[in-house]
Amino acid sequence: MKKVVLVTGANSGIGLALCAHLLSQDAQLQLCLACRNMQRAEAVRQALLVSRPRAQVTLLHLDVGNMHSVLRAAEEFKQKCNRLDYLYLSAGIMPNPRVDHKAFYKGLFSINVVCMFATGEGILTQEDKVIPIGLQEVFATNLFGHFLLVKELEHLLCQMDHNSLVIWTSSSNAQRSAFSLDDIQHQKSHEPYSSSKYGSDLLSLALNLICSQGLYSSVICPGLVMTNLTYGILPSFFWTLIMPIMWLIRIFTNTFTLSPYNGAEALFWLFMQKPESLDPMAKYHSLTSGLGNNYTQPHKMDNDENMSEALYVKLLELEDTVRKKLRDEDLYIKTKN
Ligand SMILES: NC(=O)C1=CN([C@@H]2O[C@H](COP(=O)(O)OP(=O)(O)OC[C@H]3O[C@@H](n4cnc5c(N)ncnc54)[C@H](OP(=O)(O)O)[C@@H]3O)[C@@H](O)[C@H]2O)C=CC1
Numbered sequence: 001m002k003k004v005v006l007v008t009g010a011n012s013g014i015g016l017a018l019c020a021h022l023l024s025q026d027a028q029l030q031l032c033l034a035c036r037n038m039q040r041a042e043a044v045r046q047a048l049l050v051s052r053p054r055a056q057v058t059l060l061h062l063d064v065g066n067m068h069s070v071l072r073a074a075e076e077f078k079q080k081c082n083r084l085d086y087l088y089l090s091a092g093i094m095p096n097p098r099v100d101h102k103a104f105y106k107g108l109f110s111i112n113v114v115c116m117f118a119t120g121e122g123i124l125t126q127e128d129k130v131i132p133i134g135l136q137e138v139f140a141t142n143l144f145g146h147f148l149l150v151k152e153l154e155h156l157l158c159q160m161d162h163n164s165l166v167i168w169t170s171s172s173n174a175q176r177s178a179f180s181l182d183d184i185q186h187q188k189s190h191e192p193y194s195s196s197k198y199g200s201d202l203l204s205l206a207l208n209l210i211c212s213q214g215l216y217s218s219v220i221c222p223g224l225v226m227t228n229l230t231y232g233i234l235p236s237f238f239w240t241l242i243m244p245i246m247w248l249i250r251i252f253t254n255t256f257t258l259s260p261y262n263g264a265e266a267l268f269w270l271f272m273q274k275p276e277s278l279d280p281m282a283k284y285h286s287l288t289s290g291l292g293n294n295y296t297q298p299h300k301m302d303n304d305e306n307m308s309e310a311l312y313v314k315l316l317e318l319e320d321t322v323r324k325k326l327r328d329e330d331l332y333i334k335t336k337n
């Protein structure tokens with residue numbers, strides 16, 4: 001049976017590297033690239049087909065930060081495919097990132113220096129905004145849109161005859177201290193990225209605990225990778241300039257995977273595993289040794305079942321509110337026409 005794989009954020013960075021890797025491994029694969037920009041998506045599809053001309057690569061229009069788009073995309077996917085084996089949730093944003101230079105230099109001379117380079121903890125903040133539906137943008141894109149997509153595709157994911165796996169691209173920057181159950185959208189502070197990634201860790205655990213038969217969920221961390229996301233933190237020429245320093249740092253922290261191919265290691269590794277053999281409490285890290293060898297290692301996540309179930313309940317409540325808003329908007333448009 002041909003495996004069906006859906007990848008969000010497939011047109012660049014880690015998502016794109018994963019797609020190329022998957023196609024080189026399994027030519028029989030049915031791969032669906034879910035992207036918000038169809039021109040970029042088509043260019044990527046053509047590029048992937050150059051090395052695998054007979055591969056089955058389709059496109060799906062999806063803006064994961066727009067809930068209308070999520071519902072439409074899920075509907076379109078269900079019409080096209082009657083099976084889904086792997087759902088890779090790789091789309092993500094970190095808008096207006098700021099490096100706290102004072103904290104960075106302080107961290108350089110502290111005993112936590114390796115941890116600082118591995119997680120970016122305490123030195124990175126972002127400016128978030130509210131999108132038209134009333135959600136915080138980072139929460140909507142990195143977490144809620146994906147949650148809604150999983151809910152919409154639940155019937156395809158929960159099948160009796162085979163297991164399927166949802167894979168969240170989280171981060172080592174996901175910190176419990178940045179997340180609050182009273183402020184799941186992170187309206188009140190300046191680490192929405194960390195909060196949304198911690199939320200995805202909790203949600204993955206909740207999916208394993210709550211969801212029906214056949215559906216499994218896992219979380220990965222790609223390490224620090226040079227992509228459009230990191231070029232938003234510091235310009236690409238700066239990263240190129242300090243590349244030799246980063247290769248040096250790699251000797252002390254194997255989390256500097258640096259290339260999208262290396263960063264996608266854990267995503268690809270999960271594709272090779274049986275979903276039922278995975279640990280729901282583990283985050284699977286892509287790691288690269290000082291000599292440049294890639295491997296995947298599980299690390300216990302800093303979360304608990306009660307918290308993850310509480311988040312799941314809050315997301316269900318928010319889902320109701322959002323669906324009602326979407327219906328009201330539809331009704332308004334219909335009555336206006
Ligand atoms: N780079 C790193 O060091 C790390 C990255 N990550 C995570 O890895 C994932 C991939 O990021 P990375 O490859 O680094 O960065 P990129 O910016 O290269 O990739 C992000 C992808 O997400 C897509 N995307 C963003 N917003 C939306 C949206 N609203 N709807 C649909 N697609 C969207 C982008 O599409 P478009 O091209 O249209 O913008 C792009 O394809 C993210 O979740 C990120 O948080 C985690 C840890 C470290």
Ligand SMILES: CC(C)=CCC[C@@H](C)[C@H]1CC[C@H]2C3=C(CC[C@]12C)[C@@]1(C)CCC(=O)[C@@H](C)[C@@H]1CC3
Binds near residue numbers: 119120124170173224
């Ligand atoms: C490397 C040098 C000499 C300077 C750069 C310092 C920081 C800008 C850099 C150090 C650790 C980095 C890091 C991230 C961003 C850039 C740093 C803070 C992330 C937070 C990027 C996104 C993620 O999801 C994390 C896994 C990264 C962790 C490390």
